[in-house]
Amino acid sequence: MNLNKIFSFFVPKDKVFFNLFDRASTNLVETAVALKSMLNEPNKEVRSTYIKKISDLEHVGDELTHELFTELSSNFITPFDREDIHYLATSLDDINDYIFASAKRVDLYNIDKVTAPMIRLSELLEESVMLIHKSITLLKNLDNYTLLRENLVKINSLENHADDIFNLAIADLFNHEKDAINLIKHQEILQHLETATDKCEDVANVIETIMIKNS
Amino acid sequence: MNLNKIFSFFVPKDKVFFNLFDRASTNLVETAVALKSMLNEPNKEVRSTYIKKISDLEHVGDELTHELFTELSSNFITPFDREDIHYLATSLDDINDYIFASAKRVDLYNIDKVTAPMIRLSELLEESVMLIHKSITLLKNLDNYTLLRENLVKINSLENHADDIFNLAIADLFNHEKDAINLIKHQEILQHLETATDKCEDVANVIETIMIKNS
């Protein structure tokens, strides 16, 4: 903490925030990759090691969010509006939380059969957080508006796609699953995965806000 | 979008925001009316056309929210505090989302029998969003405080009424519904309708904040 404080005197404020957002979004990419691997893993013991990894990455994400809030409270000057930095940090943390919540439930509910829509949602999540990571990198230099805007449009369209998959999966679940407890388990995991993609859209929206304000 | 930009140079900023809030709350009234019609419709095919209409209105609402955020990011001067405009836009959008989520579930869960409390909640929602629309119109000219305050009190009392209906409906559901999957379906629809009325109360609260700040 003290080392950090000394360090921040020699680094322009912009770099401190970009560095933290870069690390937070890189951490998120690792989390989404681990989620996809976990859902594709048939062996329950190996699956548990992925869930442990996602739990560790969630702690790293929490610490980065905490560092972002501390920087925000300690610094009067920020590269973007304070409320946008706050909202970006919160939304990235939310994605982290919902991915972890989905993974944890696969474990807690002792899920036997991961379904195709769960895997598909994890693929869309992986794509989205990769685009989020790229977009955050593009925020460093606001010259490349066209590319940034393209990324944001893609994230929104991935979210719409996730909505469709979720709706079909839920309709299918309520039509075919006769075991109510199983239905609850699957419904909750699908719901948490879908909410994670909603939070990706929130990130895209705040990045758009930052882009408009700085144009 | 470009036409919009040119237009906004010739229109006082207040008019731009009021116009957008006026359209967003009018859209919400249409949505609530469609929800009530849908829940009162016994024929499932006709019901589907209402759900399609609610889905379309939800997209319109999303676009209006997006326009409000864009205006907020592009303009330095706003008729009210920026955070209140942001919160009002978000809360109106939330009502929209929860109404759509309720309607969608009637469809996804293939609900056979819409119940009396669902219809009652949709009536209270319709009343609330009509009062919200009137209150937003009254915000344009803050002379008529008494009428505005009366509207806000009514919205709050409609929300309390919705709470009572929801609580009774849930207690009844858990007492009499023996089919767990049916119980889940009905509980979720009631919950989303009740949350929509909570969001109406949020709108009333932010309108009160704006009123106090400008008194």
Place this chain on the structure above:
Amino acid sequence: MNLNKIFSFFVPKDKVFFNLFDRASTNLVETAVALKSMLNEPNKEVRSTYIKKISDLEHVGDELTHELFTELSSNFITPFDREDIHYLATSLDDINDYIFASAKRVDLYNIDKVTAPMIRLSELLEESVMLIHKSITLLKNLDNYTLLRENLVKINSLENHADDIFNLAIADLFNHEKDAINLIKHQEILQHLETATDKCEDVANVIETIMIKNS
């Protein structure tokens, strides 16, 4: 209201806010104590009197939140940043709401057997809100940083502990409860209690933000 207005002219603004936060957190302690007593009460009729008490305390909490928002809207000068006061008031209100929602469900679902993890979560909640009350008192005089920081660390560790209890309880529920409707009832109550402890962590975070900004 008028008396309040007159009163506030003779009281420094800091005192008005501290007084309201003091009352809101004292009210929260009473609520958490009543929740624990309710969950430990075997007699359903006596239990109902506690639930009635929690409902009354929730209304008091709502009024205090409303007073805090009114003060915030009426005053240009505040002891801390406006957004932190807003967030602190909202988070305290959220704890209130989730405790009431848990208690209400024990009643609505006509729960026969309160379980050990429910009681344990209510104990952790009681400890957390007592620490929140102490921390708010310490905010009045920012000399005692060490003690304040210790309290915040304790609240965070109570939340981690609540997480572990919740996870074990949910895994246990899904492993042993064969009645789906019973499972839903217990899952929801546990979920609301756990969310209440999450909101305690939110309060600790905003207090930390205030502490950093004023150091």
